[in-house]
Amino acid sequence: MAETLVELDNISMAYGDGETAVRAIEDVTLSIQKGEFIAVVGPSGCGKSSLMKLISGLHPPLSGRLAVEGKPVNGPLKSVGMAFQASNLLPWRNCVDNILLPLEIVQPYRKNISSQRAKYKEKAVKLLDSVGLAGFTEKFPWELSGGMQQRASICRALIHEPEILMLDEPFGALDAFTREELWCALRDIQQERQVTVMLVTHDLREAVFLADTVYVMSNRPGRVVKKCPVNLPRPRDLEITYGKEFQEIVYELRSMIGGKH
Numbered sequence: 675m676a677e678t679l680v681e682l683d684n685i686s687m688a689y690g691d692g693e694t695a696v697r698a699i700e701d702v703t704l705s706i707q708k709g710e711f712i713a714v715v716g717p718s719g720c721g722k723s724s725l726m727k728l729i730s731g732l733h734p735p736l737s738g739r740l741a742v743e744g745k746p747v748n749g750p751l752k753s754v755g756m757a758f759q760a761s762n763l764l765p766w767r768n769c770v771d772n773i774l775l776p777l778e779i780v781q782p783y784r785k786n787i788s789s790q791r792a793k794y795k796e797k798a799v800k801l802l803d804s805v806g807l808a809g810f811t812e813k814f815p816w817e818l819s820g821g822m823q824q825r826a827s828i829c830r831a832l833i834h835e836p837e838i839l840m841l842d843e844p845f846g847a848l849d850a851f852t853r854e855e856l857w858c859a860l861r862d863i864q865q866e867r868q869v870t871v872m873l874v875t876h877d878l879r880e881a882v883f884l885a886d887t888v889y890v891m892s893n894r895p896g897r898v899v900k901k902c903p904v905n906l907p908r909p910r911d912l913e914i915t916y917g918k919e920f921q922e923i924v925y926e927l928r929s930m931i932g933g934k935h
């Protein structure tokens with residue numbers, strides 16, 4: 675029986691207060707199981723990133739109950755790794771030193787970083803190897819392609835072995851071929867580590883290819899209007915994206931998001 679990792683019960687959230695408050699999320703109830711891969715899709719500004727900020731403890735809810743690993747969330751969680759559309763690698767650090775960055779910040783790694791640096795470096799190199807960057811550990815970000823930078827940024831999000839990997843449009847700035855390559859890299863990482871993943875994306879094919887469950891959010895204030903389990907068999911390869919069943923799911927999601935054509 676799967677174990678619940680994240681629970682949101684009637685959660686609402688706003689930026690600011692009083693008359694100028696921006697209500698970003700309204701009455702969201704959902705749960706994420708340990709090892710589950712969820713994707714969140716919806717129109718621009720519907721609150722997808724806000725949902726991520728809530729779960730990672732970077733922004734408090736206005737009302738409702740939020741728990742991670744059974745405990746209420748009262749501040750930023752250590753058990754989260756994050757990656758964004760821009761890789762945000764530090765240009766003055768080489769690849770491996772960029773990946774070590776969270777270990778210089780998050781305890782208990784932080785207190786051991788000087789004595790354990792060699793061991794941590796070995797771990798970073800192994801991670802880079804697992805995403806096809808074995809020969810690039812000493813390269814600086816500007817010596818890497820956009821896709822390589824995103825691979826490195828996902829390694830950085832994983833180095834402290836978080837329970838939840840939060841990805842906010844991580845492949846949004848990449849070309850279609852590189853994006854599909856990285857879908858496969860992420861699929862393999864998740865399969866190997868069984869990490870719980872929350873992916874925010876505008877790309878419905880990406881959501882259906884990778885996720886176990888896709889949540890569709892409405893226009894702001896964001897509500898969950900559809901929970902769509904993706905029952906396509908695993909392991910999935912890119913061939914599946916050309917199949918009828920895959921395309922029917924994408925079409926159904928697209929019709930829920932609407933928009934004028």
Ligand SMILES: Nc1ncnc2c1ncn2[C@@H]1O[C@H](COP(=O)(O)OP(=O)(O)OP(=O)(O)O)[C@@H](O)[C@H]1O
Pocket residue numbers: 689690696697698716717718719720721722723724725894
């Ligand atoms: N720091 C902030 N202060 C005030 N309002 C904010 C802030 N961050 C986001 N918002 C507002 O909250 C709403 C939800 O924003 P959010 O970034 O979560 O949406 P999103 O679905 O991730 O958008 P997109 O798909 O365009 O990235 C938007 O209307 C946005 O303008």
